[in-house]
Amino acid sequence: AAGVIQSPRHLIKEKRETATLKCYPIPRHDTVYWYQQGPGQDPQFLISFYEKMQSDKGSIPDRFSAQQFSDYHSELNMSSLELGDSALYFCASSRGRGGETQYFGPGTRLLVL
Amino acid sequence: AQTVTQSQPEMSVQEAETVTLSCTYDTSESDYYLFWYKQPPSRQMILVIRQEAYKQQNATENRFSVNFQKAAKSFSLKISDSQLGDAAMYFCAYSGNTPLVFGKGTRLSVIA
Numbered sequence: 001a002a003g004v005i006q007s008p009r010h011l012i013k014e015k016r017e018t019a020t021l022k023c024y025p026i027p028r029h030d031t032v033y034w035y036q037q038g039p040g041q042d043p044q045f046l047i048s049f050y051e052k053m054q055s056d057k058g059s060i061p062d063r064f065s066a067q068q069f070s071d072y073h074s075e076l077n078m079s080s081l082e083l084g085d086s087a088l089y090f091c092a093s094s095r096g097r098g099g100e101t102q103y104f105g106p107g108t109r110l111l112v113l
Numbered sequence: 114a115q116t117v118t119q120s121q122p123e124m125s126v127q128e129a130e131t132v133t134l135s136c137t138y139d140t141s142e143s144d145y146y147l148f149w150y151k152q153p154p155s156r157q158m159i160l161v162i163r164q165e166a167y168k169q170q171n172a173t174e175n176r177f178s179v180n181f182q183k184a185a186k187s188f189s190l191k192i193s194d195s196q197l198g199d200a201a202m203y204f205c206a207y208s209g210n211t212p213l214v215f216g217k218g219t220r221l222s223v224i225a
Binding site for chain 2: 033035037041042043044045048056058088090092098099101102103104106107
């Protein structure tokens with residue numbers, strides 16, 4: 001079965017640079033979520049989109065922005081990167097909201113030097 | 114705000130034995146869903162099992178089952194016939210009208 005696709009899988013950036021993470025949800029899934037998982041921590045919700053509109057917002061820094069496109073893929077844009085942004089970034093997708101099972105992609109490992 | 118608590122940072126089990134991972138949660142919502150996700154060393158987040166709060170029957174998936182006690186707000190995961198491949202971090206998660214809220218996780222080791 002098709003899964004959530006994330007690219008790139010690994011990314012190394014310098015402080016103050018920008019990064020763009022991409023997520024391709026499972027076909028026919030209309031909801032995308034972004035999570036950040038620091039080393040030894042649980043995933044923290046950043047932001048989500050339902051039918052191309054922002055639906056929920058979590059602990060996403062103002063330096064980050066995201067959107068969902070007409071083909072339902074989503075991009076997380078991160079600017080003015082800081083050392084503390086080094087983490088594993090997950091994208092998850094579901095069909096609908098409100099308790100529908102979220103299926104996670106493999107994650108993008110971001111290292112900020 | 115909803116919170117999820119996993120009181121066991123680490124657990125270990127002998128291969129072929131049974132282990133139970135604990136999870137409690139706090140919510141004022143009446144309609145919600147609970148999940149267990151497994152994160153092996155690859156760090157992929159894999160769904161193990163899902164429980165709808167309105168269902169009294171405990172969910173089961175092969176060797177994995179839950180003990181859902183709604184009044185006590187408890188949602189434990191039982192792994193039967195443990196296998197080496199079950200070694201991972203296990204996260205309990207809650208979803209109501211919000212995206213997933215995770216517990217801090219329980220690291221499970223399986224001893225051969």
